[in-house]
Amino acid sequence: MSRYMIDKFMRQVELSDALVAAYAADPGAFVDRWLGEPGGPDAATDDRVLTDEERAAFAARDFEALYALGAHPYLLWHFTEAVHAHEFTAESGWRELVERYRAAVAPQGVVDYIP
Amino acid sequence: MADLVLAAATPHNPLLWRAMRDPMPDDLAGVAANFDRFRRAFAEHDVDVVVVIGTDHLRQFSYDNSPAFAIGKADAYHGTWENEVRTFGMEYVELTGHRQLADRLAGRQVQPEAIDFSVSLEWRLDHSFVIPLQYVRPELDVPIVPIHTNASMPPVPSVRRFIALGEHVRAAVEAWESDARVAILTSGHMANDVGGPRTFAGSPDPAFDAAAAGWMRDGDLEGAIDVCSDFERMTEAGCMTYQYLNAVAALAAMGRAADFADVAESRFASSPFFLWTTR
Numbered sequence: 535m536s537r538y539m540i541d542k543f544m545r546q547v548e549l550s551d552a553l554v555a556a557y558a559a560d561p562g563a564f565v566d567r568w569l570g571e572p573g574g575p576d577a578a579t580d581d582r583v584l585t586d587e588e589r590a591a592f593a594a595r596d597f598e599a600l601y602a603l604g605a606h607p608y609l610l611w612h613f614t615e616a617v618h619a620h621e622f623t624a625e626s627g628w629r630e631l632v633e634r635y636r637a638a639v640a641p642q643g644v645v646d647y648i649p
Numbered sequence: 650m651a652d653l654v655l656a657a658a659t660p661h662n663p664l665l666w667r668a669m670r671d672p673m674p675d676d677l678a679g680v681a682a683n684f685d686r687f688r689r690a691f692a693e694h695d696v697d698v699v700v701v702i703g704t705d706h707l708r709q710f711s712y713d714n715s716p717a718f719a720i721g722k723a724d725a726y727h728g729t730w731e732n733e734v735r736t737f738g739m740e741y742v743e744l745t746g747h748r749q750l751a752d753r754l755a756g757r758q759v760q761p762e763a764i765d766f767s768v769s770l771e772w773r774l775d776h777s778f779v780i781p782l783q784y785v786r787p788e789l790d791v792p793i794v795p796i797h798t799n800a801s802m803p804p805v806p807s808v809r810r811f812i813a814l815g816e817h818v819r820a821a822v823e824a825w826e827s828d829a830r831v832a833i834l835t836s837g838h839m840a841n842d843v844g845g846p847r848t849f850a851g852s853p854d855p856a857f858d859a860a861a862a863g864w865m866r867d868g869d870l871e872g873a874i875d876v877c878s879d880f881e882r883m884t885e886a887g888c889m890t891y892q893y894l895n896a897v898a899a900l901a902a903m904g905r906a907a908d909f910a911d912v913a914e915s916r917f918a919s920s921p922f923f924l925w926t927t928r
Contacts, residue, residue, distance in 0.1 A: 538712050545707055549732050579713075607844030607888045608801060609707055612736065632849045640846040644884055648803045649712055 537604040538649035539584055543568065543592065544605065544613035554616045561617075562593035598638035604647045611635065651750075651825040653818070654832060654927045655694045656903050657687050657785060658865070658896035660920040661703065661836035663737035663776040666783075668916075679913040683922040684784040686909070690926055691785050695830055698747045699786070700754070700818055701793050702835040702899070703777030704800040704892050708732075709769075716767035717806045718814060721795040722751040723770045728779040742779060747792035750831070754794060754821045763817040764810070766796075777892075781836040791832075798898070800837070800891040808877040811894040812870065815901030833902055837895040839912055839919040842887030852919045854886035858912055861893055865923040868906030873897050887918070896923055 543565075547553045557564040565584070573580035584592070591599040597614045601607070618631050660680070669677045708730050710716060728742035755766045778795050798814065799805050815833075822831045839861055840854035847853035857876075864873040876882060877897060883890050900907070900923075909924040 541707070541712060545711055549708065549730060551731055551735055554735075606707065606802075607842075607848075609844070611844035611848060612732070615736065616732065636846070636848055636850065639844075639848075643846055644888070647888075 536583060536585065536588065536649075537606075537647060539582070540588055540600060540603060540605045541609055541649065542582075543584070544600075544609045548609065548613045548616045555620075558617045558620055561595055565589055565592045597635055598642075601639045601645060602642055604645055604649075606647050607639075651822045651827040651829045651831050652927075653822045653902065654830045655690060655696060656833040656835070656899040656925040657691070657781075658835045658837065658899045658921055658923040659684065659687060659781045659785065660838065660922075661777045661780040662838075662917055662920065663733060663739060663780055664917060666780065667738045674916075676915045679911075680915055680920050683911055683913055683920070687785045687922070687924060688787070690924060691832065694832065694926065694928055696786075696791055696832040697829040698750050698792050698794065699782075699832045699834050700750070700796060701778050701782065702796045702798060702814070702833060702895050703775075703781070704837065704895065705775050705777060705797045706801060708775045709772055710797060710799070710802075712802060715799055715802045716797065717799050717810065718764060719767040719769050719772075719797040720751060720755045721746060721769050721772050721793075722748060722755060723772060724748060726793070726795065727773045730773060730775055733776050737776065739776060739779065742783070742789055744774065744779075744782070744789060745792045747794050749827075750822075750825065750829070751794045753825045754796075754818065761817060761821070763813050763820070777836055781834050785834060798895055800894055801889065803880070805880075805891055808874050808894055808897060811898045812874070812901040815898035815903075818898075819902045819904075833899055835895040835899045837892035837921065838887075838889055839893060839921050840886040841889040841892070841918045843889050845888040847887065851916075852914075854890070855919075857886040857890065858919045861896075862910055862912045862921075865896060865900060865907045865921075866910040868900065868904075870897075870900060873900065893921070896921055899923065899925070
């Protein structure tokens with residue numbers, strides 16, 4: 535369980551248009567690349583560790599699982615929106631994603647998200 | 650000595666930036682009217698410098714380094730982030746800092762007894778700072794001192810620390826040898842659950858909203874302390890509800906009931922509007 539790393543990954547991706555696009559294009563490959571690219575020995579600390587369960591959740595864009603794992607709710611929603619927005623259509627857009635998201639997290643109630 | 654001439658607490662809901670446009674949607678007319686009232690009050694008070702109290706949303710500050718309170722001492726600030734331009738349609742802005750007041754508030758050599766600030770000289774301000782300024786002072790021509798309060802990354806400061814912050818701002822302004830007219834512009838939420846189980850479904854807790862509006866309307870700091878000291882209760886009202894405490898800092902700074910208090914209903918969670926004036 536590494537809530538901090540879940541939050542770190544979501545934050546880093548969501549802040550950047552380029553990283554959102556790269557992740558959305560191939561989530562699984564992106565996660566593996568990300569794990570293998572921490573800063574060098576002279577960089578500020580940049581540890582990158584995800585459990586198999588966390589890695590799988592990111593590879594599948596599984597917001598239901600990420601919420602259960604203790605992702606920060608605010609980051610999780612904006613990350614989810616960012617990496618699904620390219621799939622929005624007239625029939626299924628922002629509102630429908632909100633409904634899917636809420637349906638996934640509401641049964642879980644308030645989950646402890648403090649790292 | 651400088652004067653604290655105005656305090657305002659507003660929403661900073663960034664979804665307003667796209668939604669609150671002419672022709673004005675009916676449900677947002679109340680929010681727009683309140684922002685207009687605040688903009689006029691700000692202009693009427695001839696404000697020279699504004700202390701902007703907001704909560705960075707895990708952009709500038711995150712769990713690798715999360716200050717309880719951070720104050721900006723920069724000469725200038727960049728406004729908004731790439732993800733906010735993308736998601737909310739916000740626009741990049743440049744804002745001027747007020748170094749002299751920042752030093753008075755933060756302590757130049759030794760920190761004040763009242764509060765321990767982290768200090769930042771390089772800071773990109775997020776929507777919590779930019780949105781209220783854009784609606785209350787669209788010219789963006791008044792120098793600012795930004796103060797971040799950690800209301801999103803537990804452990805958060807207690808309600809009494811937010812009160813200490815507000816009281817410190819007043820004391821530091823009143824001790825400043827200057828004829829400057831100073832305003833406080835804080836922003837936050839009523840009950841709000843972005844990303845939580847009641848996300849984007851109106852107010853997640855109307856009972857909290859009603860009580861919290863009453864504390865401002867009545868100047869009831871003790872009422873605010875009583876409920877806001879209970880983190881579980883605050884979380885029950887929504888995962889981002891703790892940002893309401895930025896309004897409590899304004900209440901503490903002014904030390905009296907708000908001259909105007911309204912909680913505007915719309916398609917979004919309820920929008921706080923609390924205003925203290927001296928003219």
